[in-house]
Amino acid sequence: MSDKVLLDYGSGGRASQRLISDLFLKYLGNDELNRLNDAAELSMSGRISMSTDSYTVDPIFFPGGNIGSLAVHGTVNDVAMMGAIPRYLTCGYIIEEGLPMDDLEKIVAAMGEAVKKAGVLIVSGDTKVVPKGTVDKIFINTTGVGDIIVDPAPNGASAKPGDAVLLSGSVGDHGLTILGTREGLDFEAKVESDSASLNHLLVKLVQELPEVHVLRDPTRGGLATTLNEITYSSKVCCELIENDLPIKPEVKGGCSILGLDPLYLANEGKFLCILPEEYAEKALEIMKADPLGKDACRIGTITDTNPGKVVLITQLGGKRLLGMLEGEQLPRIC
Amino acid sequence: MSDKVLLDYGSGGRASQRLISDLFLKYLGNDELNRLNDAAELSMSGRISMSTDSYTVDPIFFPGGNIGSLAVHGTVNDVAMMGAIPRYLTCGYIIEEGLPMDDLEKIVAAMGEAVKKAGVLIVSGDTKVVPKGTVDKIFINTTGVGDIIVDPAPNGASAKPGDAVLLSGSVGDHGLTILGTREGLDFEAKVESDSASLNHLLVKLVQELPEVHVLRDPTRGGLATTLNEITYSSKVCCELIENDLPIKPEVKGGCSILGLDPLYLANEGKFLCILPEEYAEKALEIMKADPLGKDACRIGTITDTNPGKVVLITQLGGKRLLGMLEGEQLPRIC
Numbered sequence: 001m002s003d004k005v006l007l008d009y010g011s012g013g014r015a016s017q018r019l020i021s022d023l024f025l026k027y028l029g030n031d032e033l034n035r036l037n038d039a040a041e042l043s044m045s046g047r048i049s050m051s052t053d054s055y056t057v058d059p060i061f062f063p064g065g066n067i068g069s070l071a072v073h074g075t076v077n078d079v080a081m082m083g084a085i086p087r088y089l090t091c092g093y094i095i096e097e098g099l100p101m102d103d104l105e106k107i108v109a110a111m112g113e114a115v116k117k118a119g120v121l122i123v124s125g126d127t128k129v130v131p132k133g134t135v136d137k138i139f140i141n142t143t144g145v146g147d148i149i150v151d152p153a154p155n156g157a158s159a160k161p162g163d164a165v166l167l168s169g170s171v172g173d174h175g176l177t178i179l180g181t182r183e184g185l186d187f188e189a190k191v192e193s194d195s196a197s198l199n200h201l202l203v204k205l206v207q208e209l210p211e212v213h214v215l216r217d218p219t220r221g222g223l224a225t226t227l228n229e230i231t232y233s234s235k236v237c238c239e240l241i242e243n244d245l246p247i248k249p250e251v252k253g254g255c256s257i258l259g260l261d262p263l264y265l266a267n268e269g270k271f272l273c274i275l276p277e278e279y280a281e282k283a284l285e286i287m288k289a290d291p292l293g294k295d296a297c298r299i300g301t302i303t304d305t306n307p308g309k310v311v312l313i314t315q316l317g318g319k320r321l322l323g324m325l326e327g328e329q330l331p332r333i334c
Numbered sequence: 335m336s337d338k339v340l341l342d343y344g345s346g347g348r349a350s351q352r353l354i355s356d357l358f359l360k361y362l363g364n365d366e367l368n369r370l371n372d373a374a375e376l377s378m379s380g381r382i383s384m385s386t387d388s389y390t391v392d393p394i395f396f397p398g399g400n401i402g403s404l405a406v407h408g409t410v411n412d413v414a415m416m417g418a419i420p421r422y423l424t425c426g427y428i429i430e431e432g433l434p435m436d437d438l439e440k441i442v443a444a445m446g447e448a449v450k451k452a453g454v455l456i457v458s459g460d461t462k463v464v465p466k467g468t469v470d471k472i473f474i475n476t477t478g479v480g481d482i483i484v485d486p487a488p489n490g491a492s493a494k495p496g497d498a499v500l501l502s503g504s505v506g507d508h509g510l511t512i513l514g515t516r517e518g519l520d521f522e523a524k525v526e527s528d529s530a531s532l533n534h535l536l537v538k539l540v541q542e543l544p545e546v547h548v549l550r551d552p553t554r555g556g557l558a559t560t561l562n563e564i565t566y567s568s569k570v571c572c573e574l575i576e577n578d579l580p581i582k583p584e585v586k587g588g589c590s591i592l593g594l595d596p597l598y599l600a601n602e603g604k605f606l607c608i609l610p611e612e613y614a615e616k617a618l619e620i621m622k623a624d625p626l627g628k629d630a631c632r633i634g635t636i637t638d639t640n641p642g643k644v645v646l647i648t649q650l651g652g653k654r655l656l657g658m659l660e661g662e663q664l665p666r667i668c
Contacts, residue, residue, distance in 0.1 A: 012554025012600075013659025036567070038412040038550065039385035041487050044378065051373035052424035052477055053460045058468075078372040090386035092475045094428075126387045131665055134390075134470035141426045143386055143477035153375050216372065220346025233370070266346075325347025331465055 005099045010129030023105060024125060027112030028091075032123040040123035042088055047148040049084035051075055054141040058332040060107065062181045064174075064193030065268075067140055068107035072114035073197045073268055074219065074334060075142040080199040081215040081271065082153045083206040084146035086118065092126040092141040099137055107138065118197035120144070146199075150206045158213040159234035163302040164280035166273040168201070168287055169194070169295040170246040171223045175265025176254045178333050185258075189250035196269035201290045205273065209283055214274035219334060221325040222264040226272065227310045228324045235307045240300035240322070242314045264325050266333045274302060339433045344463030357439060358459060361446030362425075366457040374457035376422055381482040383418035385409055388475040392666040394441065396515045398508075398527030401474055402441035406448035407531045407602055408553065408668060409476040414533040415549040415605065416487045417540040418480035420452060426460040426475040433471055441472065452531035454478070480533075484540045492547040493568035497636040498614035500607040502535075502621055503528070503629040504580040505557045509599025510588045512667050519592075523584035530603035535624040539607065543617055548608035553668060555659040556598040560606065561644045562658045569641045574634035574656070576648045598659050600667045608636060 001022060008015040025034060032040045053074050060067040071091065079086040091111070095104065115122055152158070174193040179185070198217070206212050214234075218226040223245075231238050247262050255262045269292060273283055280298060287293030305311075310322040335356060342349040359368060366374045387408050394401040405425065413420040425445070429438065449456055486492070507528040514521055532551070540546050548568075552560040557579075565572050581596050589596045603626060607617055614632060621627030639645075644656040 007665050008661045010665065011659055011661065013559050013598075013661070014657075015661070016555075017658070035489075035491070036563075037416070037490055039383045039416045039418070041416060041482060042382040042384055043380055044382050045380075046377055048376045048378050048382075048479075049373045050376055050422065050424060050479065051458050052426050052475070054426035054428050054462050054475055056428060056462050056464050056468075082371070082373045082375060084373070088384065090384060090477050092386050092388035092477075094388050094390060094473060124385050128388050128390050129665070130390050130470070133467075134392075134666075135473070136464070136468035139428060139469070139473070141386070141388055141475035141477075143424050143426075143475075145382075145384065145479065148375060155369075156371055157369070221350075225347050229370075264347075323348075324351070325345055327342045327345065327347070327349070331341050331344065331463070332468070 001101060003101050005095050005097060005101060005104055005129055007097050007129050010127055016127060023108055027108045028122045030121045042123060045147045049079045049082035049146045049148050051078035052143040054139060055334060056139045056332050057178060057334050059181050060137055062193055063177055065195040066107055066110050067138060068111035069114040070195050070268060070334060071140040071142045072111055072118060073195050075144040076118045076120060076197040076199050077217045079144040079146040080202045081217060082148055083150040084148040085203055086120050086144050086146035086199050088123045089120055089142050089144045090124045091122055094128045094130060094135050094139045096135045096137050097129055097132045118199055154212050154215040156214060156216060156230050157233040159230055159236050159274045159302045160213060161236055161302055161304040162277055163213055163274045164277050164298055165238060165300040165302060166280060166283055167297060167299045168271050168293045170248045171267050171270060172247055172251040172255060172262030172265040174268045175330060175333055176251050179330055180254065187250060187254045191250050191254060194267055194269035196292055198269065198271055198292055201292050205283060205286055208286055209279050211279060212273060212275045215271055217271045219266050219268060222266060224263040224310060224322040225325045231310055232308045237303045237306040238300055238310045239303055240312050242312050244297060244299050246295055246297055335435060337435050339429050339431060339435060339438055339463055341431050341463050344461055350461060357442055361442045362456045364455045376457060379481045383413045383416035383480045383482050385412035386477040388473060389668060390473045390666050391512065391668050393515050394471055396527055397511055399529040400441055400444050401472060402445035403448040404529050404602060404668060405474040405476045406445055406452060407529045409478040410452045410454060410531040410533050411551045413478040413480040414536045415551060416482055417484035418482040419537055420454050420478050420480035420533050422457045423454055423476050423478045424458045425456055428462045428464060428469050428473045430469045430471050431463055431466045452533055488546050488549040490548060490550060490564050491567040493564055493570050493608045493636045494547060495570055495636055495638040496611055497547055497608045498611050498632055499572060499634040499636060500614060500617055500630060501633045502605050502627045504582045505601050505604060506581055506585040506589060506596030506599040508602045509664060509667055510585050513664055514588065521584060521588045525584050525588060528601055528603035530626055532603065532605055532626055535626050539617060539620055542620055543613050545613060546607060546609045549605055551605045553600050553602060556600060558597040558644060558656040559659045565644055566642050571637045571640040572634055572644045573637055574646050576646050578631060578633050580629055580631055
């Protein structure tokens with residue numbers, strides 16, 4: 001193969017087949033994908049969670065991952081947030097003519113490692129190569145399906161007054177890392193994307209707890225925007241204690257230099273868990289026992305005081321309304 | 335809303351929500367999508383067909399459709415080729431900052447019409463807006479799932495010597511239309527893309543016939559490449575009768591001017607049906623009764639003479655090997 005991706009690798013003809021068997025099947029192959037049918041034949045149970053995301057992150061390589069691993073983590077997490085065991089993914093690559101083949105191989109290899117770790121299979125794929133200048137390097141879509149194992153499924157509209165609001169770890173890491181890498185900023189302390197598949201921990205939570213109302217990952221728009229979506233859908237208020245919000249000192253520092261608010265920065269390996277007060281302690285115990293939840297903590301409570309609003313109780317005891325993200329802090333964050 | 339798509343429409347924040355409710359839900363809304371969860375909750379039977387495709391067609395509007403309708407037809411067809419009833423689609427939009435809002439609305443509206451006609455629902459979506467120059471106008475990924483209703487499912491590896499090879503209509507229309515529109519060519523006779531959802535006709539076929547070995551749509555790479563994939567997977571030979579290949583005179587004419595071979599041009603509303611000789615007549619009857627199959631005909635026979643090869647019996651009685659597509663005739667054809 002050439003050391004750059006050529007247009008005819010996306011033609012659907014012989015060159016495409018070579019790219020697929022020499023690269024994609026090498027890292028992602030399994031019985032179903034290897035059949036190379038236009039569609040996969042899957043066997044699944046009755047209630048299915050399905051989610052899609054296109055990844056356009058810039059830069060495509062960053063501390064803590066690359067666009068290939070991110071494309072697995074993001075979709076695996078969205079599928080799992082429904083109380084589901086993610087099972088199968090599809091992937092659609094859109095590649096710019098001339099992308100170094102080494103870069104593509106690193107990306108596909110990272111995707112292969114990520115699916116192995118998450119315990120999912122890529123069962124169907126599509127590769128397009130478009131002329132130079134019509135896409136910036138590479139965009140990847142992944143779509144996932146999984147078996148929902150709880151009834152009712154956790155849902156953004158199910159938060160109830162009195163519920164505890166838990167967060168699986170610190171916020172802002174992914175967003176700041178992407179911006180820092182893109183702009184070539186050298187922060188004093190190292191920051192790294194938190195990008196990871198959370199499904200194993202999430203499945204443990206819904207299996208071991210009698211009731212979980214909401215699971216949601218605060219990606220684009222960050223923690224503040226995600227909580228606003230939940231309070232809007234559930235017609236409840238969320239009161240957050242500013243002192244309890246886990247933000248790493250290096251992320252706080254980087255954000256204050258750049259004028260960014262970490263509560264609006266994307267995360268790719270964190271989740272919110274909203275559930276009845278009585279199960280909060282047990283949930284934190286389960287989360288902390290997992291490396292991906294070791295910094296889990298309670299950040300607030302659902303109330304009925306200001307339906308649809310997110311209220312921050314500040315360090316000075318005042319109250320501040322946290323709105324949704326307005327404008328765009330950072331395009332191509334994921 | 336602005337008359338152009340702005341970066342913050344893809345932020346995940348308030349502007350994104352406005353775009354989603356004012357545009358996407360207006361044309362694509364249904365009970366599941368309206369929930370706006372990160373994943374959809376679906377109810378499906380045990381054997382599922384799943385397929386993905388990213389659409390990068392240039393130009394985005396062309397005679398016979400646009401990128402929005404094409405993105406539905408292509409994926410609905412791939413799902414249905416497994417002998418499945420397509421049920422649910424996801425869609426991921428990647429939009430270039432500055433795309434006229436009118437264009438986006440036309441595309442989403444066409445997608446809405448196409449899903450209605452195909453009888454499927456869009457249940458989950460994702461919208462990214464990327465800075466000007468990082469994508470050419472708009473790319474769309476759709477991923478679909480459907481219930482497989484026959485056992486075994488039709489499959490590229492199931493063609494058997496003696497099988498009849500049927501084609502649902504003329505080839506080359508889509509490819510020539512895209513190239514003609516892109517280059518501003520004015521053919522004497524009007525050509526138009528054949529882009530259409532074939533699922534209703536396909537379901538009728540697998541329900542009414544006792545046995546169908548292969549269903550496959552000859553998209554990228556065209557009829558010749560698709561048949562090569564099938565003969566390779568099934569370890570059989572396909573003998574085609576050149577005189578029986580349905581190619582419209584205007585497509586033949588346009589291709590000969592441009593030096594293109596219609597057998598290698600993409601189609602978006604045609605399919606190959608390979609099945610036991612004894613059911614060929616009944617299959618043609620069913621196909622011809624549907625407007626999308628009215629020009630259906632038999633084009634050849636599966637044999638065991640040259641496994642893995644596609645042989646064209648020419649008008650002069652000679653034999654010519656039809657290989658897979660080499661190189662790239664037309665990037666961004668779908």
